[in-house]
Amino acid sequence: xxxxxxxxxxxxxxxxxxxxxxxxxxxxxxxxxxxxxxxxxxxxxxxxxxxxxxxxxxxxxxxxxxxxxxxxxxxxxxxxxxxxxxxxxxxxxxxxxxxxxxxxxxxxxxxxxxxxxxxxxxxxxxxxxxxxxxxxxxxxxxxxxxxxxxxxxxxxxxxxxxxxxxxxxxxxxxxxxxxxxxxxxxxxxxxxxxxxxxxxxxxxxxxxxxxxxxxxxxxxxxxxxxxxxxxxxxxxxxxxxxxxxxxxxxxxxxxxxxxxxxxxxxxxxxxxxxxxxxxxxxxxxxxxxxxxxxxxxxxxxxxxxxxxxxxxxxxxxxxxxxxxxxxxxx
Numbered sequence: 001x002x003x004x005x006x007x008x009x010x011x012x013x014x015x016x017x018x019x020x021x022x023x024x025x026x027x028x029x030x031x032x033x034x035x036x037x038x039x040x041x042x043x044x045x046x047x048x049x050x051x052x053x054x055x056x057x058x059x060x061x062x063x064x065x066x067x068x069x070x071x072x073x074x075x076x077x078x079x080x081x082x083x084x085x086x087x088x089x090x091x092x093x094x095x096x097x098x099x100x101x102x103x104x105x106x107x108x109x110x111x112x113x114x115x116x117x118x119x120x121x122x123x124x125x126x127x128x129x130x131x132x133x134x135x136x137x138x139x140x141x142x143x144x145x146x147x148x149x150x151x152x153x154x155x156x157x158x159x160x161x162x163x164x165x166x167x168x169x170x171x172x173x174x175x176x177x178x179x180x181x182x183x184x185x186x187x188x189x190x191x192x193x194x195x196x197x198x199x200x201x202x203x204x205x206x207x208x209x210x211x212x213x214x215x216x217x218x219x220x221x222x223x224x225x226x227x228x229x230x231x232x233x234x235x236x237x238x239x240x241x242x243x244x245x246x247x248x249x250x251x252x253x254x255x256x257x258x259x260x261x262x263x264x265x266x267x268x269x270x271x272x273x274x275x276x277x278x279x280x281x282x283x284x285x286x287x288x289x290x291x292x293x294x295x296x297x298x299x300x301x302x303x304x305x306x307x308x309x310x311x312x313x314x315x316x317x318x319x320x321x322x323x324x325x326x327x328x329x330x
Contacts, residue, residue, distance in 0.1 A: 044118045051098075051131050052091055054123035058130030059090025059220045086220040093224030094131065095121075097163045101232070102134045104158030108151040115139040128223075133231050140241065144298035145250045149307055152246025153314055156232050160317075163228030170222035171202050176210050177217045193218055196229050198320040233322025234282070236314060239263055240289045244318065249293035250303060251311045260291045270324065279326075 060083045102119035109116035116138035124132045143151060195203070203210060210216060218226070238248035239260045248256040264286065271279045303311075 041118070044120060047121045047123070048095075048119075051121035051123040051134075052095055054125035055094045055130035056087040056091040057125055058087075058128055059094075059223070060084060060087030090130075090220040090224050093162075093166045093221065094129075094227055097159050097166070097224070097228040098131070098134045098231070100162045101155045101159030101235075102136055104154035104156075105136055105138075105151055108147075108154045109136075109138050112143060112147045112151070114143050114147065114151065129227055140296075141294065142297055145296045145301040146303055146307070147301075148246050148296050149250040149303060149311065152243045152250070153310065156236050156243050156314070156317060159228065159232050163225060163232060166221060166228060167199060167225035168202065168206070170219060170225045171199065171206050171216060174216035174219050174222050176207070176214050178214055193223070193226055194323045194325045195226065196233065196321050196323045198229060199226070229321040230323065230326065233318045233320070236317040236321070237263065238315070238318075239286055240291050241293060242286075242289075244314075245293045247311050247314055250296070251308065253299060257292045260293070264291050274325075 098121065099119070106116060106119065108114075117136050119134045119136050121134040122132040124130060138151070140148065140151075203216060207216065216222065235242050236244035236247070238244040238256060245256070245260065248259055252259070264283070267279060267283055271283060
């Protein structure tokens with residue numbers, strides 16, 4: 001997900017996570033620009049490896065939290081048959097999806113010579129997921145309407161190229177179990193992952209052997225596909241400077257602000273009614289970014305019919321790939 005970076009913004013515009021203030025300098029100050037921008041390769045590599053380790057651990061102990069150990073005993077268990085295979089499968093699929101997503105953005109920034117950082121991966125080893133995703137910071141205000149559309153939509157499409165085969169493979173290889181037994185254990189609670197609509201459709205089409213009181217087991221492959229779809233659907237929400245925010249603003253201009261506002265109000269109402277904790281965290285992050293998208297370098301550049309068609313198709317990604325309930329604590 002590309003996010004704004006204050007040091008990359010245009011002189012005269014103060015930008016903080018999507019909020020754009022009035023110009024603070026009437027005459028822009030000339031600043032030397034270099035290409036490519038300075039990138040901290042060591043930090044990026046370290047965070048990538050750290051996230052690999054966190055996702056490997058999450059996949060390995062996914063259903064074995066009642067026997068989680070630490071130190072030497074933990075290493076012995078991880079190296080035992082079954083453990084490391086699950087960890088490797090989950091890590092490879094999740095990191096492959098995230099890397100494809102972020103590199104889709106990055107390649108487009110290089111193509112249009114928009115200054116950007118390399119992807120920064122965010123580990124979160126205390127959850128069954130193992131990561132909070134990845135971000136890149138870019139000089140979004142230097143991109144015009146067409147360029148920002150391409151940058152925004154390239155990430156989700158590239159991520160789906162990796163994620164969709166994982167989802168299909170997970171559906172095809174998972175065992176059929178009863179509804180009561182499809183749970184992923186943590187150290188203190190039981191968590192039920194709710195499938196996105198796309199997975200439900202694929203299950204009914206590819207697995208006719210699943211009965212009305214049965215579901216597919218949440219294997220490491222299935223969980224990796226679930227996470228890939230969820231992160232893609234979330235990023236394509238038409239809010240702020242999420243990928244979906246870039247797409248809707250470039251398609252509809254300032255009218256996209258009304259879409260963002262209505263969606264945020266609906267999300268707040270949903271959280272109040274259902275008391276869904278994961279949505280509370282996401283809403284806080286979105287409000288910190290700001291719900292409205294700032295203008296591009298040139299909002300008058302035409303998109304063309306193919307981009308409009310692709311943009312309209314991409315609007316189906318959130319309802320197909322994102323589950324409103326996400327997870328349920330049992």
